[in-house]
Amino acid sequence: MPCVVALASGEPPNRGKSRISRLTLSFTGWTPAAASGGVARMTKRRHIALAAAIASLGAAALAAPAVPHADARAIKAGQALFAANCASCHGIDGKGAAGHHVPDLTDDRWLFGGEDVDTFLIRPSDIATIIRHGIRADDPQTRNLAAMPALGVGHSLEPDEVAAVTEYVLKLGGQPHDEGQIALGKETFEDEGGCYDCHTVQGWGDPATGSADLTRPRTYLYGSDRAAIAATVREGRAGVSPAFGRKLSPQQIHDISVYVLTLSKSHKYI
Structure with a gap:
């Protein structure tokens, strides 16, 4: 399940x-x-x-x-x-x-x-x-x-924006990050990337949409290190749980x- x-x-x-x-x-x-x-x-x-x-x-x-x-x-x-x-x-x-x-x-x-x-x-x-x-x-x-949409190449973000928003998510979670990327990362999160739509401006997530609380890395479902976050931003995520109503x-x-x-x-x- x-x-x-x-x-x-x-x-x-x-x-x-x-x-x-x-x-x-x-x-x-x-x-x-x-x-x-x-x-x-x-x-x-x-x-x-x-x-x-x-x-x-x-x-x-x-x-x-x-x-x-x-x-x-x-x-x-x-x-x-x-x-x-x-x-x-x-x-x-x-x-x-x-x-x-x-x-x-x-x-x-x-x-x-x-x-x-x-x-x-x-x-x-x-x-x-x-x-x-x-x-x-x-x-x-x-x-x-x-669902977490794919935002990478061919979608709405350029590689430098993916890298920057990844650093910003690391910062939201209290993890080591590149401070030099934060200005662009924050701008991307709140504007071009549209990340705040589901995760809120503060990164807390929304219980109505099941979006991740980005301030709590241990609760991330697909990993919380730099590579995992960047992959999620680029490729998107959509978990599945089976329906048991007929079983x-x-x-x-x-x-x-x-x-x-x-x-x-x-x-x-x-």
């Missing part, structure tokens, strides 16, 4: 039907008419508004409570089902199997937002949606809007969802 992961990577779930999609996109300025090539176009001003709204929640609001509805039966059954259906990609411990480019389900980062925009909690039902319909899967309700029963999907939620260090998605 490559992408319960996606809850931890995101696009507006199911074409904007979820409440978090509508909330986040209302801050960022996304509209169906503004979408191009599957990537939502947003304005920096509205990203700043989103950042202010998130910050206003305060640190106390981000504490993770106990998993709701986490009964012992569901956890036990979910663990066995996870091992049989999900561990080949996510690892038996949920940390991700090498080479599968999936999120660590045990950390405190969820790529996709959930339905609860009052508490910003991830619920078992949010995870169940991904398990049932998948990510870019053969399912009419799969999440299939946002598993609603009860089985629920049990896996409850179990996955117990693995995470945080149940907040912002």
Whole structure:
């Protein structure tokens, strides 16, 4: 199951039907008419508004409570089902199997937002949606809007711009970088490259689109060193998670969802 992961990577779930999609996109300025090539176009001003709204929640609001509805039966059954259906990609411990480019389900980062925009909690039902319909899967309700577009040769960026924006992403993540490239990298990130559209001006990512939080390199799915970042910018990325709705029963999907939620260090998605 490559992408319960996606809850931890995101696009507006199911074409904007979820409440978090509508909330986040209302801050960022996304509209169906503004979408191009599957990537939502947003304005920096509205990203700043989103950042202010998130910050206003305060640190106390981000504490993770106990998993709701986490009964012992569901956890036990979910663990066995996870091992049989999900561990080949996510690892038996949920940390991700090498080479599968999936999120660590045990950390405190969820790529996709959930339905609860009052508490910003991830619920078992949010995870169940991904398990049932998948990510870019053969399912009419799969999440299939946002992807990391290829920006290299033949696309929108020249080689020097790819190199510069790579250095800027390294800087956003607190990694060693070439300071001499940062001015062009920042300009490319916020203008020609359009990177801020999905990753926000601050690089925090957007739970409505599952875009990576560039300030946290350990959560990058395709590597965080200079070569890996440059390859992602040049070639693009589009992870896949299969849909299990025709293989598993609603009860089985629920049990896996409850179990996955117990693995995470945080149940907040912002």
